[in-house]
Amino acid sequence: xxxxxxxxxxxxxxxxxxxxxxxxxxxxxxxxxxxxxxxxxxxxxxxxxxxxxxxxxxxxxxxxxxxxxxxxxxxxxxxxxxxxxxxxxxxxxxxxxxxxxxxxxxxxxxxxxxxxxxxxxxxxxxxxxxxxxxxxxxxxxxxxxxxxxxxxxxxxxxxxxxxxxxxxxxxxxxxxxxxxxxxxxxxxxxxxxxxxxxxxxxxxxxxxxxxxxxxxxxxxxxxxxxxxxxxxxxxxxxxx
Numbered sequence: 383x384x385x386x387x388x389x390x391x392x393x394x395x396x397x398x399x400x401x402x403x404x405x406x407x408x409x410x411x412x413x414x415x416x417x418x419x420x421x422x423x424x425x426x427x428x429x430x431x432x433x434x435x436x437x438x439x440x441x442x443x444x445x446x447x448x449x450x451x452x453x454x455x456x457x458x459x460x461x462x463x464x465x466x467x468x469x470x471x472x473x474x475x476x477x478x479x480x481x482x483x484x485x486x487x488x489x490x491x492x493x494x495x496x497x498x499x500x501x502x503x504x505x506x507x508x509x510x511x512x513x514x515x516x517x518x519x520x521x522x523x524x525x526x527x528x529x530x531x532x533x534x535x536x537x538x539x540x541x542x543x544x545x546x547x548x549x550x551x552x553x554x555x556x557x558x559x560x561x562x563x564x565x566x567x568x569x570x571x572x573x574x575x576x577x578x579x580x581x582x583x584x585x586x587x588x589x590x591x592x593x594x595x596x597x598x599x600x601x602x603x604x605x606x607x608x609x610x611x612x613x614x615x616x617x618x619x620x621x622x
Contacts, residue, residue, distance in 0.1 A: 386617035388421040389440035391479070391496070393448040394428060394472050412446055412493075415599040419607070419614040428475035433482055442590075442617030443483040445476055447494030447597065451560055454510060457502045463510035465559060477503060489590035489616040491609075494558055497593025501583055504591075505566035511559055512579060520577045524556045529600045532556035535581040541572035542584050543592065546612045547605035554581065554596035554603075561595060590616035 390413060392406040400407070406427060413423035426436055450469040454462050456477075476499055483490050484503070492500035498508055509515045512522050524532030531553035537544045544550075552573075562580040565571050573582030573594070585591040590613060598606035 383618070384621055385420065385422045386441040386614060386621045387424050387439060388416045388442045388444055388614065388617060389424050389426045389436055389479070390416065390444045391426050391446050391472075391476050392428065393446065394469060408446070409599075411599045411601075412444065415601060415610045416444065416614065419610045421614040421617060426475075426479065428472055430475055430478055433475070433478045436479060437482050437486060437488070440483075440488070441621040442489040442491070442613060443479060444613070445480060445490070445492040445496030445499055447496055447557070448472070450495065451510070452495070452498055452502055452508060454508070457507040459507065459510075463514070465511045473499065484588060484591065487589050487620070489613055489620060490588070490592070491590070491613040492593035493599065494595060494597055495560075497583060497595050498558075498560055498562065500591070500593040501562040501569065504569050504583070504585055506569060506583075507563045509561045509563045509579075512561055513559070515563075516577055516579060518577060519579065520556070520575055522556045522558050522561070522575070522579060528555050528557055528597060529602060530555065531602055533575055535573045535575055535596065537582075538570075538572050538574075541570055542586065542590075543572040543582055543594075543609070546608050548608070549605060552596075552603055552605045554594075555600055556596060558595060562593075589620055 416423040
């Protein structure tokens with residue numbers, strides 16, 4: 383049985399800090415979570431002309447998060463909140479490879495900002511800044527460390543996520559100021575925070591298409607581990 387190869391999108395930074403030249407970055411636990419669940423992680427540099435070759439190599443796609451936002455113009459909004467920061471080349475690459483993966487019915491998992499990008503691709507829009515849009519919002523940019531829970535998420539009965547985690551609630555970590563804003567046709571909201579903010583999406587038109595607003599790669603609950611394992615199992619199934 384061939385080990386499923388999981389493409390993981392990289393973050394990118396301008397010159398400074400780690401290097402005097404532009405550089406890529408990937409937090410170690412993204413790769414560790416994939417490897418621990420039985421997948422072979424493969425980092426994906428943002429080469430738009432290589433998207434089809436990447437897709438020929440991989441069996442599943444993990445879209446990572448990062449300290450940046452999806453350009454509101456991509457979901458049809460001309461006004462941009464002052465807090466919005468974009469990485470246009472990264473987003474162009476991630477949109478191209480995610481659309482390509484979905485066209486091939488390849489398993490896709492979006493994490494945090496990756497969920498937001500997936501939601502836009504599936505026809506949704508985003509809340510640009512939760513504190514300005516949600517009354518009495520939770521601290522979705524939690525002050526405590528990311529390897530600890532920040533709040534609960536309520537898991538919707540009858541969803542794929544509910545079948546995977548086997549529980550009505552999860553304690554989740556939280557590191558975002560944007561979120562999915564709606565439920566477009568074909569998208570299922572599978573989790574919400576106590577303040578109503580959308581915490582998870584899925585689309586049953588595909589073999590495995592899911593986004594979670596938290597970071598299951600930190601494995602702070604059994605449910606987190608089960609999400610990654612289900613994603614890898616789906617990639618394995620598509621690979622067989």
